[in-house]
Every structure is written in structure tokens, then in C-alpha cells.
Amino acid sequence: MIAQDTLINPQLKRIKQRRDQRIYVRIYPSYTTLDGSEQTYLLVHCSSQQPKSDQTTLATYGLFLERTDCEYEDAKATGTVDTHAPGQNASEGSLVNKFKSVPSKTYEEPQNFQMPTRTIEVGPADGSRLPRLICHEAGATGQWVTLSYCWGGSVPLKTTKKTIFQWQEGIPFDQLPLTFQHAVEITRRLGFEHLWIDSLCIIQDSFEDWSREAPRMNGIYRSGVLNIAADTARTCHDGIFTIRSEPLVPLRLPLNSQKHSVRSSMYVRSGDHNEGWDIILGSASSLSSRAWVFQESVLSPRTLRYGKRQLFWECSQCILGEMSVAPLIDASKIRGLADAYKTSLKMLLPAGLTQPLIGKDAPRGKTRSRVGLYNLWLLVMTKYTQRKLTYSSDKLAALAGVASFFETRIGDRYLAGLFEGDILRSLLWRVMDPTQAAAINPALAPSWSWASVTGAVELEVPFTASIVTPQAVGNLTASVGRADLYLHDGSNAPAQHLTGISRAMLEIEGYLLLPTAKTKIGYDRDRLNEIILRIHDQTRNKVIMSGISLHRDIGKDTDDLTDVCLLHLGAWKWTFGLSKRSTRLEIVLVGLLLRPPDSSSTAYRRVGIATTKISLQLKNLDDVYFIEDMEKTISKTWDKTVVTII
Numbered sequence: 048m049i050a051q052d053t054l055i056n057p058q059l060k061r062i063k064q065r066r067d068q069r070i071y072v073r074i075y076p077s078y079t080t081l082d083g084s085e086q087t088y089l090l091v092h093c094s095s096q097q098p099k100s101d102q103t104t105l106a107t108y109g110l111f112l113e114r115t116d117c118e119y120e121d122a123k124a125t126g127t128v129d130t131h132a133p134g135q136n137a138s139e140g141s142l143v144n145k146f147k148s149v150p151s152k153t154y155e156e157p158q159n160f161q162m163p164t165r166t167i168e169v170g171p172a173d174g175s176r177l178p179r180l181i182c183h184e185a186g187a188t189g190q191w192v193t194l195s196y197c198w199g200g201s202v203p204l205k206t207t208k209k210t211i212f213q214w215q216e217g218i219p220f221d222q223l224p225l226t227f228q229h230a231v232e233i234t235r236r237l238g239f240e241h242l243w244i245d246s247l248c249i250i251q252d253s254f255e256d257w258s259r260e261a262p263r264m265n266g267i268y269r270s271g272v273l274n275i276a277a278d279t280a281r282t283c284h285d286g287i288f289t290i291r292s293e294p295l296v297p298l299r300l301p302l303n304s305q306k307h308s309v310r311s312s313m314y315v316r317s318g319d320h321n322e323g324w325d326i327i328l329g330s331a332s333s334l335s336s337r338a339w340v341f342q343e344s345v346l347s348p349r350t351l352r353y354g355k356r357q358l359f360w361e362c363s364q365c366i367l368g369e370m371s372v373a374p375l376i377d378a379s380k381i382r383g384l385a386d387a388y389k390t391s392l393k394m395l396l397p398a399g400l401t402q403p404l405i406g407k408d409a410p411r412g413k414t415r416s417r418v419g420l421y422n423l424w425l426l427v428m429t430k431y432t433q434r435k436l437t438y439s440s441d442k443l444a445a446l447a448g449v450a451s452f453f454e455t456r457i458g459d460r461y462l463a464g465l466f467e468g469d470i471l472r473s474l475l476w477r478v479m480d481p482t483q484a485a486a487i488n489p490a491l492a493p494s495w496s497w498a499s500v501t502g503a504v505e506l507e508v509p510f511t512a513s514i515v516t517p518q519a520v521g522n523l524t525a526s527v528g529r530a531d532l533y534l535h536d537g538s539n540a541p542a543q544h545l546t547g548i549s550r551a552m553l554e555i556e557g558y559l560l561l562p563t564a565k566t567k568i569g570y571d572r573d574r575l576n577e578i579i580l581r582i583h584d585q586t587r588n589k590v591i592m593s594g595i596s597l598h599r600d601i602g603k604d605t606d607d608l609t610d611v612c613l614l615h616l617g618a619w620k621w622t623f624g625l626s627k628r629s630t631r632l633e634i635v636l637v638g639l640l641l642r643p644p645d646s647s648s649t650a651y652r653r654v655g656i657a658t659t660k661i662s663l664q665l666k667n668l669d670d671v672y673f674i675e676d677m678e679k680t681i682s683k684t685w686d687k688t689v690v691t692i693i
Contacts, residue, residue, distance in 0.1 A: 159188040160270035164260060165206075165248040166191050166241040167218070169234045177217035178231055180206065180247060191241035193271040194230045195343045195350075197333050198246075199282025200437075203227065205246040208253060218247075226280050229287035233275055233351075243267055257444075262545045264448030265346060265455075274347035276340075278332040279355050287353045338434035339441070342449045344392045345427065363393055395427065420457045421469040425506050427453075428464065429476075433503040439487050442498045447545040460542065462530050463496040463551050470527050470553075471616060475637050476504040477598040477656045484601045493551040494653040495639075495692050500600050517619040520634070523678045524617035525557030528689065552650065553692045558685040560613040561643070566684060568613070570597070570605045578605060580613070580657055584684070591680055597640065599655040613657055614639045614690060615681055618674050635660045636677055641692065650693040 162183040170176040203224045206214055220228060227244060234242045250256040268274065277287045299312050332352075334340045344350065352359040357369040365374035378394050431446055443450075443464060450461055459466045465473040476497045478484045484502040492498035532540035535549045560582065562568055569581040580595035599608075621633045640655035659677070 157190055157272040159190060161266070162187045162189050162241070163191065163243055163248060163263070163267050166243050167231070167247055168240060169231045169242050172235040174220065177220060178223070178242075179217045180211065180214035181241070182215065189241060190239060190272045191243050192230075192234045192237070192239050193243045193268055193274045193343065193347060194227070194277070195274055195334055195340050195347075196226050196230075196277040196283055197281060197337060197340075198437075199280075199284070201282050201284065203246045203283040205251045206249065207251055211250060214247065224283040225286035226277050226283045230275050230277075233287070237273070239272065243271065258547050261444050261447045262451045264342060265451040268343050268346035268448060269348065269452065271347060272349070274343060274350040276332075276334060276344075276350050276352040278334055278352050281333045289353070289355050336435050338431065338436045338445045341392070341431050341434050342446055345396060345449055346452065347393070350393065361391065361393055363396070366391065392430070395430075396423070417457060417459075417468070420453065421466060421472070424453050424457075424466065425469075425473060428497065429503070429505055432497060436501075439485075439501050440491055442487060442501075443492060444546045450545050454545075460530075461545060462532060462553075463492050463548065464498045465496060467527075467530055470530065471525065472506075472619075474616065474639065475656065476506050478600050479503045479505055481599045481601055482603055486601060489693070490549050492548075493553065493693055494600075495553055496551075499653075517621050519617055520620045521618040521636075521674045521678050523558055523615060523681055525555050525615065528554035528556060530554070550693065554689055555614065555616075555692065556689045557687070558615040558681050559641075559688050559690060560615075560681075560685045562610060562612065568608075568611070570608070578603075582684075591684060592677075595638075595657050595659050597655060597657050599640075600653065608640075608654075610643060611654060612641050612643055612651075614641055614651075615685065618677075620674075631662065633660070633662045634674060636674070639692075641690065648693070650691040653692060 165180055165182050167178050168181045169178050204218075204222055204227065220231070223231070227247075230242060230244070234240075249260045275287070277285075279289055280286060334344075348362060350361040352361060359369075359375075360367040364378045366376040368375055376391055376394070378391075427449060428446070431449075436442060436445060446464075450464075453466070454461045457466060457468070459468045461467075462470065474495055478500055480502055484500045487499055487501060489499070497504045530551075530553050532544065532548045532551045534540050534544075534547070537549075540548055560566065560568070565585055567583045567585055569583055571579045571581055573579050578597040578599070579593070580597050581590055582592040582595075583589070584591045615636070615638045618634060618636045622631070636659045638657045639653055640657055641651040642654050644650055
């Protein structure tokens with residue numbers, strides 16, 4: 048070892064001067080975990096004695112390797128480092144190159160796709176020509192960059208019927224909000240000519256243009272070469288670039304390896320390389336809570352995320368940061384839909400499209416791929432409902448791009464947030480916090496759709512299906528008849544219609560429990576103060592069914608539930624093999640809580656969901672008669688009928 052204290056830290060020089068003795072420095076990347084993560088650290092070991100394996104680490108630095116032209120199988124050297132002073136000098140190109148050289152990652156040069164209806168032509172890098180709005184001819188192809196940002200309550204510069212022709216002549220750069228200005232600069236710096244920004248590329252005061260362009264966002268974001276995410280900007284006026292809180296100028300050290308024929312350099316700089324990780328997780332990102340940005344994150348093949356401390360590259364294969372050598376998240380280590388659901392939106396679609404379900408064969412008449420896509424859609428939908436909307440009327444419109452993608456892949460009819468071929472399971476949503484939920488205008492979404500209420504929803508059956516395939520069991524499963532959407536002029540909505548309906552109806556044939564003089568629905572409270580349904584046979588003065596959990600869509604009280612009825616939808620079963628001799632069985636029976644028609648209508652409205660669940664560990668599944676007993680009671684005391692729900 049040689050003394051390199053002056054190269055590492057001025058503090059070590061002072062230690063040497065005080066002790067007047069030689070300091071041995073050992074520098075190496077650590078491939079073991081220090082904090083439970085899978086990140087690579089540069090460890091600096093300092094001692095007055097010859098280094099030993101148990102030496103205490105005095106400092107941890109971020110490690111960066113200079114990009115070289117050498118190629119070797121186990122290469123760890125990826126990318127370059129931004130050595131500029133802190134400020135607006137971000138290393139977008141370096142991070143893109145870093146991804147290209149990650150071992151085992153497949154990089155494909157972006158292709159040309161059919162251009163959006165309109166884009167912003169950013170102009171040359173020297174700013175000698177103003178950006179301008181371009182209206183593309185049908186069939187024109189090319190490449191474009193998209194922008195994800197927060198309006199922040201303030202209306203950005205936008206295109207209207209009045210300004211569209213003015214913007215085609217040129218858009219004054221100083222009139223653009225700061226976030227738009229920075230997006231133009233980044234697009235120019237990366238060598239692309241076209242940028243797509245929603246407020247400028249969609250005519251904001253034209254309902255017709257919005258209705259036409261909203262479903263096309265699937266193609267706009269999915270075919271865009273790159274998405275720029277302004278994660279730290281709370282409004283469109285905050286800008287993308289931030290002043291970094293402290294200098295991040297790295298220190299250059301040699302990196303030589305005879306084994307791998309490498310003669311290069313590595314860089315160290317103080318600070319935790321995980322800083323900014325919460326941008327990816329969402330807690331520090333201004334975009335993570337916005338519903339409109341959700342589909343942009345899901346659909347875009349590549350995203351550059353601008354954090355306060357560093358840049359991140361995110362794609363379907365990995366997530367990289369400026370301050371790390373190895374990927375922060377590697378898609379090859381994701382196991383199944385449930386893992387992808389918790390990790391990365393951009394990795395969720397590939398995981399669902401390529402990985403088969405675990406468990407028994409799919410239900411008869413459905414391919415495994417289609418069942419998997421139905422499950423994936425419901426997982427995507429539940430994650431989307433956790434986001435916030437400025438206008439609740441946008442709930443279906445803000446997901447139209449993703450819905451269009453799934454509609455094409457599944458080949459099924461889309462019905463106000465649900466797919467017709469999986470509509471029975473899709474009705475099993477429940478609001479996570481009914482006390483905070485509110486009804487959305489019935490003209491925008493029917494009561495049976497999750498889009499009819501504000502707030503997050505969850506679906507127990509589809510989420511469990513991401514791990515183990517559920518099986519519909521029993522003999523009283525409801526069946527869906529007609530399902531119709533209507534436009535504002537009263538006509539039936541055409542196929543592939545995603546937004547802009549005026550009403551919808553759904554016919555279901557099943558067993559319905561109506562409050563009568565003979566049968567009464569009562570309510571109790573359990574230890575968690577949850578509502579429990581109790582069905583009482585008045586003629587025999589006997590409780591015939593109890594323990595049914597009630598989940599209201601809106602509110603918590605039971606005061607206005609005196610006249611509601613219950614529609615049985617069906618039962619689903621999961622089996623988990625615990626061992627060769629033991630199996631865990633889970634069964635859930637689900638019904639819809641409906642409000643009967645009034646004098647002005649002949650249709651029912653959904654007001655909640657009711658479930659009964661049992662979980663058993665068994666040696667012989669044939670010993671279970673739970674479903675049969677429940678269905679026997681239902682068939683004797685409930686009425687089989689056809690109900691129309693709006």
C-alpha cells in the first residue's frame with residue numbers, strides 16, 4: 048500500500064501530521080451490503096498498520112467510473128460523471144450512455160414512429176430560432192420527447208383556438224414557463240427536434256380536440272423516445288434544474304486492471320449515493336401523487352427524472368442514478384406482478400405481459416395471457432386511484448391512454464373503467480377510506496364503476512391473483528347480460544370509446560335479497576367498529592346468515608341503509624400448498640349492496656360491497672362444506688332475478 052491521504056480527504060493529512068507516521072490507505076468497492084440494500088460502495092480503509100480485513104471504515108464515498116471503449120464480460124465500469132460545478136449543468140447524456148454500457152442490458156436505438164398531431168419544434172441549440180408549434184401531416188414519422196410536470200394550480204402557457212396559428216409562427220421563449228424552457232433546453236442538448244407538452248399540443252378550449260387526443264396519449268407516451276420528469280417542480284414555473292445544495296465535484300483516481308485490460312479512472316465524492324432515492328419511491332416527487340402523470344410514467348419507455356441531488360434513468364430494464372455504479376433496481380430480479388407492483392410502474396407492464404401466472408390453469412374459455420392482462424389492468428387501476436385529480440371529472444380521461452393500450456392488447460370491450468370479459472371480478476372493488484370519498488357526477492361514470500367515487504380503491508381477488516390464480520367456485524355465480532354506454536346525444540357509444548359518456552347500464556342475473564316482512568337486514572359492529580350484516584328470518588325469528596362484512600362506498604353510518612338490498616355475485620377460492628400434507632384454503636363470497644329503484648327510475652344503484660371470507664388449513668379439501676351451506680341458504684331465502692344497475 049502507498050500513502051494517498053492527500054488524495055482522499057484533507058482530514059487524513061491532518062491526522063498524519065499529528066501522529067507523524069505513515070498512513071496506509073486501502074480503497075476498494077464493496078460487494079457486500081452495508082445497509083441491507085444491493086448497492087455498490089467505495090470503501091476507504093485507513094490505518095497506521097498494514098491493512099487487515101477487520102479494519103474500520105472511516106468514510107463511505109460514491110463511486111463513479113470513467114467510460115472506456117474496452118469491453119469485457121464482467122465489466123463494472125459504466126458511464127461518465129458530471130464534473131461541472133453545481134447549478135444547471137446536468138449530465139443527461141452521461142446517464143443515457145451509462146445505461147447503454149450496463150452489462151446484460153439490451154439497448155435498442157429509438158425508432159421512428161407516427162408523429163403526434165402536434166409537437167413543439169424546439170429549434171437549434173444556440174437559440175437562434177424560436178420554438179414553434181408544428182401540425183404534422185397524417186403518416187409523418189419521427190422522434191419526439193415528452194414532458195411530465197405539475198401545472199400546480201397555475202395555468203401554463205397553452206394553445207387555444209385563438210393562439211394555435213400564432214404559436215405556429217413562433218413561441219417567444221421568455222413567455223414559456225420556466226419548466227417548459229428547461230425542457231426545451233434538455234431536448235436540444237440531447238439532439239432531438241420535437242417536444243410534446245400537453246398544454247401546448249392539445250387545443251385546451253376544444254372539447255372535440257380533447258376527446259380525440261386523450262385516447263392517443265397511449266401512442267404519444269409509449270412511442271416517444273424519452274420522457275422528461277420534472278420531479279422537484281411543484282408548479283410549471285419552478286423549473287426542472289435545481290441548485291445542488293453542495294458541490295459535487297468528484298476526485299479523480301486511477302483505476303487499472305491487468306486482468307480485464309482496463310486503464311481508466313474512478314471518481315469519489317462524499318455523500319450517500321442513495322440520496323434522492325425517495326424520488327423513485329415517490330415520497331419526494333411532486334409528480335408521484337398526480338393522476339394525470341400516472342399514465343405518462345407507465346407508458347413511457349424511458350424517463351429522465353430530475354431530483355434535487357441527482358438525475359435518474361428509469362426504463363423497463365433498470366433504474367440508474369448518477370451516484371451509483373450498479374442499477375438501483377434491476378428488472379431481472381423482479382419476481383412476478385406483486386413484486387413489480389411495489390417496485391416500479393415502468394416495470395409493471397413488462398412483468399405482466401411476459402410472466403405467466405402461478406397456479407392452476409386459467410378458467411375455461413380464457414387464455415392465460417388474457418387472464419393475466421385482466422389482473423394487470425386491475426392492479427394498474429388500483430395504483431392509479433391512489434393519485435389525486437384537480438377535477439374529479441377527469442378520472443376516466445386521465446387513464447384513457449393506458450386503457451387504450453390494454454383494450455388493444457386484450458381485444459375486449461372497455462366499459463367505463465372495466466373490461467366486459469372480466470366484469471364480474473371487476474365489480475368487486477371497494478373504497479379504502481369511505482369517510483373521505485365523495486360521489487362523482489353520475490353522468491360521468493355509473494355507480495358500478497370505481498370511477499364513480501373519489502379516492503383510492505382496492506380489489507382483493509385480482510391482487511391475490513397476482514400470486515395465485517383464483518378459481519370461481521359454487522353454483523350460484525351471477526351472470527352479466529347487457530352492458531351499454533350512451534353518448535350525450537342518447538346513441539350507443541361505439542367500440543373503443545374511452546371517455547365522454549353520458550350514462551351507462553348493466554344487467555346482472557343473480558340472487559337478490561330484498562328487505563321484506565319475512566326477511567330483514569340488520570347491522571352490528573365488530574371489535575374494529577366495522578359494519579357487519581345480519582340477515583334475520585322474521586317468520587321463524589331466527590338469524591339465517593351473519594358475519595357478512597359491509598364496505599360502504601361513501602360514509603360509515605348505517606342510518607340510510609334501511610332499504611338497501613344485497614345481490615350475490617359469486618365465490619372465489621385460492622389454495623396455497625404449505626407442504627405435501629397440508630394446504631391452506633381461502634374462500635371469499637362477494638355481493639353488491641344496492642339501493643332499490645325510486646319513483647323516477649326502474650334501475651338500482653350501487654352503494655357498497657359485502658364479503659364473507661374464510662381461511663383454513665386443511666389436510667383434505669373435500670372436508671369443506673362452507674360454500675355449499677351458504678349457497679343452500681341463499682337459494683332458499685333469496686329471489687333469482689335480473690337487475691339493472693346504473
